[in-house]
Amino acid sequence: MSPLSRPAAIYCVPLSFAMKLETAYLPARGFNRRAFVKTGFGAALAGAAFSAPAAAERDWSGKNPVRYPDPAVVVLDKRFAKLKANNAAVERVFTGCRWAEGPAWNGGGRYLVWSDIPNDRQLRWLEEDNHISTFRSPSHYSNGNTFDWEGRQLTCEHDTRRVVRYEHTGAVTILADKWQGKPLNAPNDIIVHPDGGIWFTDPGYGILSIYEGHKDKMELKEAVYRIDGKTGTMQMVTDEAYKPNGLCFSPDYKLLYLCDTGATHYPEAPKIIKVFDVVDGRSLRKGRQFINMDLPGKGAGLADGIRADVEGNIWTGAGWVGEGYDGIHIFSPDGTRIGMILLPETCANLCFGGTKRNRLFMAASQSLYSLYVEVAGAHIA
Numbered sequence: 001m002s003p004l005s006r007p008a009a010i011y012c013v014p015l016s017f018a019m020k021l022e023t024a025y026l027p028a029r030g031f032n033r034r035a036f037v038k039t040g041f042g043a044a045l046a047g048a049a050f051s052a053p054a055a056a057e058r059d060w061s062g063k064n065p066v067r068y069p070d071p072a073v074v075v076l077d078k079r080f081a082k083l084k085a086n087n088a089a090v091e092r093v094f095t096g097c098r099w100a101e102g103p104a105w106n107g108g109g110r111y112l113v114w115s116d117i118p119n120d121r122q123l124r125w126l127e128e129d130n131h132i133s134t135f136r137s138p139s140h141y142s143n144g145n146t147f148d149w150e151g152r153q154l155t156c157e158h159d160t161r162r163v164v165r166y167e168h169t170g171a172v173t174i175l176a177d178k179w180q181g182k183p184l185n186a187p188n189d190i191i192v193h194p195d196g197g198i199w200f201t202d203p204g205y206g207i208l209s210i211y212e213g214h215k216d217k218m219e220l221k222e223a224v225y226r227i228d229g230k231t232g233t234m235q236m237v238t239d240e241a242y243k244p245n246g247l248c249f250s251p252d253y254k255l256l257y258l259c260d261t262g263a264t265h266y267p268e269a270p271k272i273i274k275v276f277d278v279v280d281g282r283s284l285r286k287g288r289q290f291i292n293m294d295l296p297g298k299g300a301g302l303a304d305g306i307r308a309d310v311e312g313n314i315w316t317g318a319g320w321v322g323e324g325y326d327g328i329h330i331f332s333p334d335g336t337r338i339g340m341i342l343l344p345e346t347c348a349n350l351c352f353g354g355t356k357r358n359r360l361f362m363a364a365s366q367s368l369y370s371l372y373v374e375v376a377g378a379h380i381a
Contacts, residue, residue, distance in 0.1 A: 056323060056344045060092040060367075072327075072342045073371065079332055080339030083313065088372040090341060093125060093361075094132050099212065100363035101305075102189070104145040104153070104381040105353030112353050114363050115142045117158065117212045125368070127354065141206060141213045144189035144305075144349070146381040148229075154198060156187035158206025158213035163187050163198070163227070175227050176200070176234055182219040189246045189305065189349070192380070193253060195281045196229020203243035203261065224258065226282065238276065240287045242269035246305040246349065250333075251312055251378040254278055257290060259303040259316065271300040273316065273331075291335045293318065298325045305349025305363070308378040313338070317362065319346025328362060343369060352377020 058066070066072075070089040075081045098118035105112055110127040113135055122142055124135035136142075141158035148154055153166040154175070161184045162177035175198065177184055186206025191199050203222045206213030223239035224247065238244070242262020249256055256276045262269030275290035291314075294300035301321040308314055312333040319326040327343035328350060345365035353359050357376040362369040 058344065060344070062091065065089070074340040074342060076340065077332070077336060077338035080330055083309070083330070083339070083373055083375045085372050085374050090343070090369055090371045093368045093370050094123070095367040097123075097366050097368070099348070100365060100368055101348050102142065102144040102156070103349055103351045103361045103363045103368070104147055105351050105361070106147055106151065107380065108151050110355070112361055113145055113153065114368060115139060115145060117141050117143060143187070143206065144200070146190050146192055148192050148198070149194065149196065149380065154190050154192070156190050156200055158186045161186050161207065163190065163200055175232070176225065179220055179225065179234065179236065185218045185220055185222065186213055191247055191249065193249065193281050197281060198227040198229060199237070199247060199256075200225055201244040201247055201258070203245055208265070237284045238287060241274060242266045246303065246316065248306045248308050248314075249278070249379065250308055251310055253281065256284060257306055257308070257314055259306050261302045261304060263302060271302055273303050273306065273314070290314075291331055291337070293329070295325055295337070301325055303329070304347070307350055307352060309352070309375045310378050311375055313375070315350060315360070317347035317349050317364070319348070327364070328360070341371060351381065
């Protein structure tokens with residue numbers, strides 16, 4: 001049985017947290033304290049009460065500090081408690097985007113780059129002094145970004161429907177723009193493998209509206225592709241998902257996790273994350289559901305961008321449900337939802353960065369957020 005198909009009450013919310021929820025919410029709602037404790041409905045109500053204090057009402061300017069521990073960082077299972085820094089708070093690093101996407105960390109340069117798709121630009125944050133500036137404009141309505149093992153930036157471009165690499169000289173190399181003679185839909189998210197392989201998704205969002213690219217005809221089934229790092233040849237590795245979106249490897253590169261956001265255009269599409277076995281670093285097999293995004297008491301949103309930490313936990317941007325759901329959902333390797341980071345905006349994507357790779361950056365709609373955690377990201381970008 002899938003962990004999320006079990007009754008909501010099995011989720012492990014610490015008693016102290018449940019009591020806080022009880023004190024803050026239940027009297028106002030007319031609930032009976034004894035019944036609350038006896039039945040253990042604290043976890044079931046957690047989805048409805050996680051918004052204390054409401055994220056939308058929080059002062060995100062930083063002028064009024066948040067009391068530790070930050071109530072926006074929610075422990076659902078004791079396994080997440082050890083990943084949480086109790087004296088760290090969610091910070092809004094920047095606001096002013098229209099749809100923030102594709103954060104990627106450059107360790108050598110100590111900077112974060114991310115896309116602001118509708119504004120047709122990439123932004124950069126410098127760790128040394130928190131300076132933020134426009135990195136590339138126009139960016140061809142870029143979406144996902146990463147860095148390869150030589151430190152070169154790789155980008156998925158919506159408007160040009162291609163995957164490119166920015167060389168150290170400043171030149172732009174087109175890595176992929178067609179499959180079997182037909183133009184790609186609109187590449188979306190991208191990752192790299194230690195063998196030099198480049199993996200990317202092609203769900204087509206960039207040609208479904210003029211806001212994030214331009215309207216055009218999709219000529220290919222939505223799919224995931226791999227570009228060989230040595231020969232440049234491309235292969236399709238799976239077209240099982242309705243609209244493959246965010247993707248990441250497990251820390252040992254033996255698994256590939258894939259978010260399916262097909263529900264945006266296909267009513268029958270499930271709101272899930274899939275997982276595949278990676279064979280010889282080149283192909284996939286045994287695709288199956290890793291997790292359903294339904295949160296008991298709140299509903300099911302979409303998982304978009306996704307990353308793994310060094311312990312194999314999966315962190316995914318989630319949203320389109322509302323307060324008490326939107327933000328980051330964290331799952332253990334066995335598929336249990338163990339924690340949440342609640343944001344006042346839908347979160348599209350995320351990455352680990354910073355000197356110790358333990359600073360989580362979250363691209364959420366109009367803003368970029370960050371949070372220090374007690375675990376490092378698994379991969380280079």
